[in-house]
Amino acid sequence: MSSTTTSITCTGLTFGWPDGTPVLDGLDLSVGPGRTGLIGLNGTGKSTLLKLIAGELTPLGGAVRVTGELGHLPQNLTLDTSLRVDEALGVADARAALHAIEAGDAAEEHFTAIGDDWDVEERARATLDQLGLVGVGLDRTVGEVSGGESVLLRLAALLLARPDVLLLDEPTNDLDREARQRLYAAVSAWPGVLVVVSHDRELLGLVDRIADLRPDGVHWYGGNLDAYEEAVAAEQEAAERMVRVAEADVKRQRRELTESQSKLAKRVRYGNKMSANKREPKIVMNQRKRDAQVSGAKHRLLHEQRLEDAKERLDEAAEAVRDDAEIRVDLPFTAVPPGRRVLTLRDVELRCGARATLDVHGPERIALLGRNGSGKSTLLRTIAGGLPAVAGEVETHVPVRSLPQRLDVLDDDLSLVENVARLAPEATNNRVRAQLARFLFKGARADRTVGTLSGGERFRATLAAVMLAEPAPQLLMLDEPTNNLDMASVRQLVAALGSYEGALIVAGHDVPFLRDIGVTRWLRLDGELNPVDPEEV
Structure with a gap:
């Protein structure tokens, strides 16, 4: 493929959801070689656009043309847990053929399966090592790896396939600090066309240009995120x-x-x-x-x-003039006096094998750090009562609510109003709508079906439902809350949590966000739960 050939062309692209909600209307877009950062407010259609380009959705109007082979890493990745790693990488057939030939079976079908890829096994292992998946064997199953490792596994499959065009949708979600660094290196070395949707400042610092998707179309800016923000x-x-x-x-x-x-x-x-x-x-x-x-x-x-x-x-x-509205939280019943005990963990052993002892008092703000697979999500689910502890004592002394990574709190088939009403049955319809308006779901927006929301809108809706639930949460736990959020939404979340008066435990890898919300105690889960010096984070 010529380096000067435009690799992605969208002409008059129009798309809307079955309920009539419009997403894109007559969009024109051309993307050539290099790294393009696709940004925009949640709900403008960034993930939908990538799915349309990848052929996973069918437009209502217009056309998409892609020159060359295409690979797509979606935002919400789901891999079959029963798959072997080599199957997930797409090298199982070639690997099996190679082993058969090495065992003396010279059938023509084995040579056809291998083609020219005689070093497929070495390449697969080298790619896994490059992404930090050193301990992930090709014969293991996907169910044995963590959520962050499954993202890297899918990225490894794309790197092995060597597509001409690579689409990445929030690829740093669920990745710990070390894994993010490896992904940054892979993006920096990418030789073809790359389009990445992300709110990760470091990742967007590596792109050659920014495409800002707005309701009136795409606005282009040369340079990386810093140059974009200056412009x-x-x-x-x-x-x-x-x-x-x-x-x-x-x-x-x-x-x-x-x-x-x-x-x-x-x-x-x-x-x-x-x-x-x-x-x-x-x-x-x-x-x-x-x-x-x-x-x-x-x-x-x-x-x-x-x-x-x-x-x-x-x-x-x-x-x-751009208007990035702010979420407003006014929930006086969430306030916790400084000396009040909120949470007690005594010699708790988690299903993943990690152990934790912890006391939380008053409106503390705790950052929970740790590598992928260390048990952060398991610990939060155990505190929330979703998972039993293997041993030890878990005692919550105030109403608790948790916002999980997968945002599966809401019913996709119900409207926002109906979802919040389920969690706050005593609240009147007017009160529910008034509170949803504070979370930027005003008027008809509150009647939208949850299944039609973008990732960022779904997060905001889930946060609204959890915060407005009865009784009001005095301990709020968030698991990787900035996943799927655009930069304006991250600022909105910081403002919302700034007015929340209860205790807070946040598991995540987004250190700038954790600093912005005023964390008062830093902990790391690595077999044991231990304090961390903020200067070392």
């Missing part, structure tokens, strides 16, 4: 300046219209006075009256048109 900041400053200019123009046009109407009223009063005093012939006064009416009407219409034009310019200027 957007300049755009925002210019847009806000234009709003101020347009506002001043509207005020001036209103003032001139008022002055014009005042002058016209004075002329009318003067004419009436002259008519009453009969100082001029009647025919002259009537003509002056008609002339004044015509002139006044023209003058008024001119100023009214100028005012309308000024208002339109103001509306256009205001639309150019």
Whole structure:
């Protein structure tokens, strides 16, 4: 494939969900060689666009053309847990044929299965090692690896397939710090066309260009995320300046219209006075009256048109200013006094073999760190009562709610209002809707079916349902909460948690986010639960 050939072309691409919710409307997009970061607010259709390009969804209109072989790493990866690792990598047939030939079976079908790929086993192991999956044998099953390792396993399969075009959708979700570093290295070395949807600042720092997907189409910016943010900041400053200019123009046009109407009223009063005093012939006064009416009407219409034009310019200027609304949390019943005991763990042994002893008091904010597979999610599920401890004592002293990684709290077939009502049966419909509005689901948005929401919208909806549940949670646990969130949504989440007054335990690898939410204690789960110096994180 020529390095100058455009590899992805979307023309007039239109897509909507079966319930009528529009996602893309006449989108045009061309992506060439290099690394492209695809960003945009949650719900603008980033993941949907990748699925359309990959052929996993059928557009309602328009066309997609991809030049070359394509590989796609989806956001919500599901692998058959019964598959062997070599099957998940797509090398099982070639590997079996190679072993058969080595055992003396010279059947033609074995040579056909191998082709020119005689080093397939070595390449597979080298690729696994490159991504940090050193201990993952080719004969193991997918069910034996962690969620983060399964993401790397799928990425390894794509690297082995050597596609010309690679689509990555939030690839750092579920990856620990070391795994992320390996993925960064793989992205940096990618020789073909790569499009990545992500909120990971370090990953977006490696791209060559940013494509910002907005309701009116794609806006392109050269350079990585830092260059994009500088350009957007300049755009925002210019847009806000234009709003101020347009506002001043509207005020001036209103003032001139008022002055014009005042002058016209004075002329009318003067004419009436002259008519009453009969100082001029009647025919002259009537003509002056008609002339004044015509002139006044023209003058008024001119100023009214100028005012309308000024208002339109103001509306256009205001639309150019981006509005990343903030989630607002107002739940006074979540507050926990500083000295109150919230959680007690005594010599708890988890199913994964890890052990934990912990006391949590008052509105502490705890960051739970650890490598993939160390048991962070298992610990949170055990505290929430979803999994029994193998040994030890787990005691919660306040109402607890947990937001799991898989966001499976909500019923996909029900609306947002119906889902929240299930968790807060005593709340009135008006109260439910008022609270959902605080989480940016206003009006008809609250009636959307959960199954039609984007990853970020689903997170926000799940957070709303969990926070609004009865009784109000005084201990809130979040597992990898920034997965699937765009950067604006991460800022919204930081603001929401800033106004939450209960205790907080957050498992994650997004250190900048953890610092932003004001973590007061850092813990690492690595066989045992131990404190960590914040300076070493």
